[in-house]
Amino acid sequence: MTDVRAEQFESLVRRVEEEPVDFDGLYVAREDDSYAFETPDGSHDGLSEAGLHEAAADAAPYVTNWYYWEEVVGHRGRHRRAFLRKLEAADEFSVGRRYDELRDGMHTEWGQLRITATLGDDGDRRYEVRHEADEAVDAAELDEYTDPLNARELATSDERGRYRPLKTAPTLVDGWVFPALDGRDLVETVDTFYPATVANWNLEREGELDVSHWEETIERQTGIYGVVKTWNRGEGHEHVNWVAEACCDDSQCLKRREWQYDENTELDVDGGDGAFPCREPCSVVIAASRKWTRLEGEQSRTYEFDLTPSEKEQVEAIIDAVADGRVDDIREADIYEGANRYRTRFLRAKRFDEDGNLSGTPTDAAEDGDGGEDDE
């Protein structure tokens, strides 16, 4: 049973002195020297303060719900508030239904995060965050954290200790839990794992997301990235399809790509179904595109290589394995896999000359465009 604490009731009375309260099905107003109190379950007029207290206690979920949203969460952080409302589907469900469901926990998937909203004391909310892969794991078996900033260390490296420059890559480590955060810390935690996703999700929901498409974004670049402008040669956007397929696919990044070639030209590649939008090509994509701009300045040529049919397929299998990040999953003795290390070493032993040229065919060093680069 939810109770109304004295301070919750007092705030309600104070508010009603200023103006009627009309929120999530609760209506309370001052009428001369009495009160009107209404919820979907019934209405009362001409209540004394004691009568109001009684009515409030009978409709405790409506009152504590009002208190949580209007007095605790408030309206200062507009994106934070909208996100917390989403976590209990506040715009869809009645207070009664939400309180029922919150008692068991309401779940939201946010990238690889699984957020569970529950009811604390007197209508207060508590939020748990863990990795979606740990959905069924007993919380006692997970490393427990309370400070949102701990998400920073958890998000720094993948499970093999490799640095994660793109925070929304689907490579978040599991095995941890933030068991009982308040609303502010919950949003801070989510925003540390996935920076700015809460704000961008809400801007999109409100129809205000400022998408900056490829064309516009690369026009803005200067310095060492200014060169990317030269990659658009006014003949189609196939190259940008390739960029999006390479970097923005859901297997690589959990943001839903909303940027296109330009306002009038959609890319042909699917943007994914992430919960939160991507509003412009990110710095990882721009840095990679700088490299591609140089590489794509080269012309195709015809080379002759001698390969058996199986070797040709093996080359394709190796490219697939690298592109899909499967290299480390291929077992040492699994010689059925083209990208197996022994198979690949055999291919190299057989087909490379002493200079590392496939089939002994020189690349033509004069046009080797692979110069040194800075990461800036």
Next chain:
Amino acid sequence: MQALVIVAHGSHLNPDSSSPTQRHADTIRATGAFDEVKTGYWKEEPSLREVLRTVESDEVFVVPLFISEGYFTEQVIPRELRLDGWDVSEWDSDGLSADTATLTATDTGQVVHYCGPVGTHESMTDVLVRRAETVTGDPDVGEGFGFAVVGHGTERNENSAKAIEYHADRIREMDRFDEVRALYMDEEPEVDDVTDHFDSEDVVVVPLFIADGFHTQEDIPEDMGLTDDYRTGYDVPTVVDGHRIWYAGAVGTEGLMADVVLERAAEAGADVGAAVERVREQTRETPTAGD
């Protein structure tokens, strides 16, 4: 409500690039001087384009964690933050004197006090000296010691050498170290020949860099002859040509950097109360004289 946003370069390759930035943000957050303290990056997330929308306050103090005025502070950061009407003349700077400009961020409507970089602030001199204290473990280090401030040089940015000279001059004026020199990676006087520039047996070498990375961890130690191969590490101090070289690594990793950030914001009008004194005291890693 007032917020502090520290903006820095960050890296796609090296997590150590942003860790000092985060640590300084934590130090300032703990003082409670700001309602919110956030970090934003050129190469990491939240990006400079999106960091302001993660801040709820209407008034934001933005402090660039950069060494000198130049391309990043004058073009990239104001553009990416969408500071309406920005022009470098707002700072009215001679290359060292950028303080603050107040503008509106077009995408969020926030009032942004855009501050000059930490590297050119006068209190950065104290951080260099504090770094020398930390690396020698001696709060009174000075007598019998030479001090080298190391920078890139003018090749990339003329103001970067100005900042090095400025702090070297100020350390010299303290009359605390026997000799003070500004040395460079890509021009004369070069850090490679560090021992040629000092008579003192002991020399503290502090690179004026924001974070440790390729230059401070690989180039400079190898150039000075502390090691043949940075991967094998080096001792502090290492004896080179009869001099003991106390190599400090990037000054930006020193805890006192948080003080420079705070002072920048305070001079731009932030109400920081007693946070400056607190940070100065808390970030000291060596016992003060008399302890």
